[in-house]
Amino acid sequence: MAELVGNCLIGQSGGPTAVINASVAGIVAEALNHECIEEVYGSLNGVLGLLGEDFVDLAAESQQAIRGLRFTPGAALGSCRSKLKKPAEFERVLEVFKAHNIRYYFHVGDADSQENAAKIAELAAAQSYDLRVIGVPKTIENDMPATDHCPGYGSAIKYIGATVKELALDAEAIGQSDLVTLVEVMGRNTGWLAAGSSLAKRRDHPNDPPHLVYLPEVPFTNEKFLDDVRRVLKREKHCVVVVGEGLVDKDGNYVAVETSSNDAAGHTSLGGVGELLKDLVEQQLSVKARVARLGITQRSAAHLSSKTDADEAFLVGQAAVKAAVNGETAKLVTLVRGDGELYTCETGLSNLSDVVGNVKRLPKEWINEDGISLNFQFFRYATPLIQGEVTVPYDNGLPAYAKLARENVDKTLPGFEG
Amino acid sequence: MAELVGNCLIGQSGGPTAVINASVAGIVAEALNHECIEEVYGSLNGVLGLLGEDFVDLAAESQQAIRGLRFTPGAALGSCRSKLKKPAEFERVLEVFKAHNIRYYFHVGDADSQENAAKIAELAAAQSYDLRVIGVPKTIENDMPATDHCPGYGSAIKYIGATVKELALDAEAIGQSDLVTLVEVMGRNTGWLAAGSSLAKRRDHPNDPPHLVYLPEVPFTNEKFLDDVRRVLKREKHCVVVVGEGLVDKDGNYVAVETSSNDAAGHTSLGGVGELLKDLVEQQLSVKARVARLGITQRSAAHLSSKTDADEAFLVGQAAVKAAVNGETAKLVTLVRGDGELYTCETGLSNLSDVVGNVKRLPKEWINEDGISLNFQFFRYATPLIQGEVTVPYDNGLPAYAKLARENVDKTLPGFEG
Numbered sequence: 001m002a003e004l005v006g007n008c009l010i011g012q013s014g015g016p017t018a019v020i021n022a023s024v025a026g027i028v029a030e031a032l033n034h035e036c037i038e039e040v041y042g043s044l045n046g047v048l049g050l051l052g053e054d055f056v057d058l059a060a061e062s063q064q065a066i067r068g069l070r071f072t073p074g075a076a077l078g079s080c081r082s083k084l085k086k087p088a089e090f091e092r093v094l095e096v097f098k099a100h101n102i103r104y105y106f107h108v109g110d111a112d113s114q115e116n117a118a119k120i121a122e123l124a125a126a127q128s129y130d131l132r133v134i135g136v137p138k139t140i141e142n143d144m145p146a147t148d149h150c151p152g153y154g155s156a157i158k159y160i161g162a163t164v165k166e167l168a169l170d171a172e173a174i175g176q177s178d179l180v181t182l183v184e185v186m187g188r189n190t191g192w193l194a195a196g197s198s199l200a201k202r203r204d205h206p207n208d209p210p211h212l213v214y215l216p217e218v219p220f221t222n223e224k225f226l227d228d229v230r231r232v233l234k235r236e237k238h239c240v241v242v243v244g245e246g247l248v249d250k251d252g253n254y255v256a257v258e259t260s261s262n263d264a265a266g267h268t269s270l271g272g273v274g275e276l277l278k279d280l281v282e283q284q285l286s287v288k289a290r291v292a293r294l295g296i297t298q299r300s301a302a303h304l305s306s307k308t309d310a311d312e313a314f315l316v317g318q319a320a321v322k323a324a325v326n327g328e329t330a331k332l333v334t335l336v337r338g339d340g341e342l343y344t345c346e347t348g349l350s351n352l353s354d355v356v357g358n359v360k361r362l363p364k365e366w367i368n369e370d371g372i373s374l375n376f377q378f379f380r381y382a383t384p385l386i387q388g389e390v391t392v393p394y395d396n397g398l399p400a401y402a403k404l405a406r407e408n409v410d411k412t413l414p415g416f417e418g
Numbered sequence: 419m420a421e422l423v424g425n426c427l428i429g430q431s432g433g434p435t436a437v438i439n440a441s442v443a444g445i446v447a448e449a450l451n452h453e454c455i456e457e458v459y460g461s462l463n464g465v466l467g468l469l470g471e472d473f474v475d476l477a478a479e480s481q482q483a484i485r486g487l488r489f490t491p492g493a494a495l496g497s498c499r500s501k502l503k504k505p506a507e508f509e510r511v512l513e514v515f516k517a518h519n520i521r522y523y524f525h526v527g528d529a530d531s532q533e534n535a536a537k538i539a540e541l542a543a544a545q546s547y548d549l550r551v552i553g554v555p556k557t558i559e560n561d562m563p564a565t566d567h568c569p570g571y572g573s574a575i576k577y578i579g580a581t582v583k584e585l586a587l588d589a590e591a592i593g594q595s596d597l598v599t600l601v602e603v604m605g606r607n608t609g610w611l612a613a614g615s616s617l618a619k620r621r622d623h624p625n626d627p628p629h630l631v632y633l634p635e636v637p638f639t640n641e642k643f644l645d646d647v648r649r650v651l652k653r654e655k656h657c658v659v660v661v662g663e664g665l666v667d668k669d670g671n672y673v674a675v676e677t678s679s680n681d682a683a684g685h686t687s688l689g690g691v692g693e694l695l696k697d698l699v700e701q702q703l704s705v706k707a708r709v710a711r712l713g714i715t716q717r718s719a720a721h722l723s724s725k726t727d728a729d730e731a732f733l734v735g736q737a738a739v740k741a742a743v744n745g746e747t748a749k750l751v752t753l754v755r756g757d758g759e760l761y762t763c764e765t766g767l768s769n770l771s772d773v774v775g776n777v778k779r780l781p782k783e784w785i786n787e788d789g790i791s792l793n794f795q796f797f798r799y800a801t802p803l804i805q806g807e808v809t810v811p812y813d814n815g816l817p818a819y820a821k822l823a824r825e826n827v828d829k830t831l832p833g834f835e836g
């Protein structure tokens with residue numbers, strides 16, 4: 001295979017995670033190892049930067065800043081929820097790539113956004129423009145197919161697990177009378193995040209909080225929910241309930257949908273299921289209930305990242321560069337779990353086309369028959385993903401997160417009139 | 419002064435904090451140093467334990483468990499929001515104290531709940547029952563008078579500051595179009611917690627997030643709020659707003675009050691101001707807004723406690739025992755800040771009667787004229803309180819918090835029919 005010499009470009013897309021920047025750090029660190037990669041650019045705000053030719057020079061960043069990305073939440077290059085749609089937009093991207101001799105494009109994003117990466121690779125091939133496109137997985141929701149688990153998930157459930165533990169201690173402290181604590185977590189279509197809260201239970205203590213976990217995989221009914229809560233309140237002085245925002249009823253309709261939404265991708269805005277169940281509990285059971293809606297903190301609480309997760313996020317970034325330099329294109333880097341008793345994990349590759357449009361669901365056989373708890377298969381799967389703590393430096397009492405200098409790359413093309 | 423030999427009892431009251439258990443640890447550790455203190459008991463669920471004679475033997479707990487209390491959130495002895503009111507209840511408490519030869523009573527609670535401690539001390543004196551009652555301050559709200567600051571506050575604002583920093587990075591990442599992030603924090607009557615979010619700003623970077631901080635001390639108007647947000651959105655790509663739940667309008671009425679409430683102390687349930695301002699922003703400015711309501715996590719996120727705060731919480735516990743052994747009673751332990759340039763802090767004593775019913779407000783002269791930011795006096799005050807991180811042990815990926823064995827003390831009296 002002929003060596004491909006040129007510049008590389010990194011783009012981030014979709015909702016940030018605690019470790020998406022760690023993947024960028026992995027790409028930058030590895031890119032600098034390969035002489036065939038000349039410049040290392042970042043696209044600002046994902047596809048918006050691709051269209052607008054808004055690039056920054058990542059090789060000009062300090063070592064400190066790149067190292068700092070390994071524990072900095074958010075998306076250091078900026079993200080976006082827009083997707084390329086029109087043929088003219090894809091043509092523009094290729095034009096921009098050619099203008100900057102971009103030969104390596106790394107797209108850090110969820111399954112949905114990898115569609116753009118796949119199409120860019122396709123168009124480049126059709127135009128015989130030698131370009132290597134590698135997708136790097138990220139999402140706290142863990143719903144990307146092809147990969148055993150997804151960078152971002154481990155840190156999210158470490159945060160959720162720790163927070164549920166802390167909220168349960170608070171509830172226990174003031175729970176001398178009946179008290180229901182509802183914790184609403186993200187999860188549009190799958191219960192991966194809600195399930196992760198079960199890690200707060202000690203081994204062999206199934207009655208530990210969270211007492212009830214409601215997953216989008218199990219159709220929700222008010223009657224069963226109220227029965228479940230009643231049963232726990234008979235046994236315990238308080239009840240901790242974790243609910244996924246994407247809970248659905250028997251007919252597959254979301255239990256709670258919020259109205260106001262300007263989501264560019266046209267998603268309905270989920271959420272509010274916690275408040276809804278709070279009202280239900282207070283009205284039907286006449287006990288006090290309170291809601292903790294973890295919201296955006298689930299994907300940004302990098303001060304409590306999983307070291308395993310952060311390291312794997314860095315690893316998939318490195319692996320993306322190695323794959324591209326080795327001639328791969330239109331591939332997604334995946335995480336492949338070893339078969340042994342002890343957890344091991346290495347990277348693999350999957351076709352981007354196998355990923356786009358597919359969702360990895362929480363296996364139904366990991367959910368107990370009661371519909372509100374997970375069995376040992378889930379614990380065996382998820383426990384290794386939250387191991388280890390990231391050492392975040394503190395400055396004056398608060399986490400010292402990295403900030404890129406963002407030295408602009410000169411534009412060479414006229415502006416794009418989409 | 420004659421040595422007073424007998425048993426000691428500890429009670430916790432009000433909403434838990436990240437460090438209220440550290441104060442209990444301080445009391446237990448110090449009590450074991452004094453031979454005049456024979457047994458060390460804990461009252462379960464505050465005044466409920468006093469009435470019900472529900473005591474546990476804290477000297478029987480392992481060293482590990484007591485040490486673990488230094489970083490365990492919640493209230494290890496259980497708390498409650500009830501207050502003693504009827505004379506018969508106070509009589510009962512004295513009866514229970516006499517039955518167990520309680521000669522030292524330590525009440526860890528906020529200003530409101532110290533009223534009970536004061537009255538118990540008064541009644542004991544009236545009955546010539548030799549009892550020493552010392553109040554130990556706790557509240558995340560920092561509104562206790564007499565003390566420079568209150569244990570619980572430093573950890574709460576460290577968590578709030580770090581979370582605002584993380585949420586701001588998330589917002590910046592996806593804020594390629596206008597985006598308003600509203601962070602709702604606690605604070606029934608004072609802006610101490612909301613003000614603490616300003617610590618997320620770097621020194622000499624007044625334009626850092628949080629861009630706007632709304633305090634209960636400054637009457638709120640929709641017009642000014644919308645003007646403020648417009649101004650920030652002209653300057654920045656996104657706007658981070660911190661709002662205290664206790665925001666009031668020109669007439670002193672809460673801006674947002676929630677309806678359903680079973681609060682035993684008869685407080686109205688505050689909250690929802692974030693959602694209210696979200697609707698306002700979306701309707702009036704046609705920009706996307708989102709709410710992070712930090713809720714109970716503010717007082718329970720012990721994994722991110724301030725070491726300064728946790729150490730001071732332990733210190734006030736120790737100081738309470740020393741004061742009692744030295745013959746003091748009806749006093750509150752306070753924190754007294756040194757006059758020097760470098761932060762130092764020691765304990766003092768105040769009369770319980772000076773504390774009850776009083777609120778320490780955020781000084782108006784610490785708020786800038788713009789009404790939405792704090793000046794150097796606040797930073798000088800608050801910055802030392804969040805310094806240092808507590809080393810929480812992790813077990814299997816999650817914080818390993820302590821759990822007391824709670825060995826019951828035998829009851830000797832018939833039950834109380836209140």
